[in-house]
Amino acid sequence: MSTQLFEELGLSMNEAKIYNALLTYGGSGVSTIALRSKVHRSNAYDSLRRLIEKGVVYEVFGQRETLYEAVDPGKFLEFMEEKEMKLKNELPGLLAIYRKHRAPERAYIFKGVEGMKNYLREALKVGVDMYEFGAKGGWFDPRLSTFTKWFLTEAKRKNIKFHHIFDWEVQEKAPHVPVAVGKPYKFAHKKYSSASAVEIFGDHVVTFTGLGFGKLEDDFTIFVMVSPQLAEGYRLWWQMMWDFLPEPGNNKRGRGSKTK
Numbered sequence: 001m002s003t004q005l006f007e008e009l010g011l012s013m014n015e016a017k018i019y020n021a022l023l024t025y026g027g028s029g030v031s032t033i034a035l036r037s038k039v040h041r042s043n044a045y046d047s048l049r050r051l052i053e054k055g056v057v058y059e060v061f062g063q064r065e066t067l068y069e070a071v072d073p074g075k076f077l078e079f080m081e082e083k084e085m086k087l088k089n090e091l092p093g094l095l096a097i098y099r100k101h102r103a104p105e106r107a108y109i110f111k112g113v114e115g116m117k118n119y120l121r122e123a124l125k126v127g128v129d130m131y132e133f134g135a136k137g138g139w140f141d142p143r144l145s146t147f148t149k150w151f152l153t154e155a156k157r158k159n160i161k162f163h164h165i166f167d168w169e170v171q172e173k174a175p176h177v178p179v180a181v182g183k184p185y186k187f188a189h190k191k192y193s194s195a196s197a198v199e200i201f202g203d204h205v206v207t208f209t210g211l212g213f214g215k216l217e218d219d220f221t222i223f224v225m226v227s228p229q230l231a232e233g234y235r236l237w238w239q240m241m242w243d244f245l246p247e248p249g250n251n252k253r254g255r256g257s258k259t260k
Helices: 004-008 013-025 030-037 041-054 075-100 112-126 142-157 176-181 228-244
Strands: 057-060 067-070 106-111 130-135 162-166 185-187 196-201 204-212 215-226
Touching: 004 013, 013 030, 013 041, 013 057, 013 067, 030 041, 041 057, 106 112, 112 142, 112 196, 112 204, 112 215, 130 228, 142 215, 162 176, 162 228, 196 228, 204 228
Parallel strands: 130 162, 162 185
Antiparallel strands: 057 067, 106 215, 130 196, 196 204, 204 215
């Protein structure tokens, strides 16, 4: 088994190697542990001590030598729950400090898959309806599948509704997206499709570059602007576009035909 998981759960590289060796081969003495884990014996002693302090390894005292056993991997779930509870208890104070130093109008940038998660968490925190034009379903990039499922569940719980004006091609290249986000939504005329999109929620105006249909490109970037006045202006522009677009199924001129 790879030790990467245990490192992501908070163990050092040597600790992860030793825990993995104990989990794989069972309890043993320091010499055997060092051999199996490929951790130098002198370093193995220190790592075992720290693992015992963390509660994921315990000692078995025998007549000849002390043996070490791995604790049930479910222990790591306890760690995560304890950390989550600790953060929840401290979060109100941390947020108060964070908001104290935030400018009323500001701009910042997110990038990539993790950037998308950060922007969506921000939307949940604001907790109001979201309005988008040029939408392409970037939320549904396969790398975001677990996160997006959680996000949509939380949005429903908070009664956040999505108002999407999708690019025309979504109907052909990502038809699952409108179904997943639900109504209301409309489709823009095909000649107005682009590689960008704009989202408005609360005082936030979010613009995107590097969007594909149902996916994020390698150069995906999110530009976030926070300004009550700017957001209100963008919402009016969104409403103007919405009012001029037909309901889904009636957009017979959508395939690039010119309007009079």
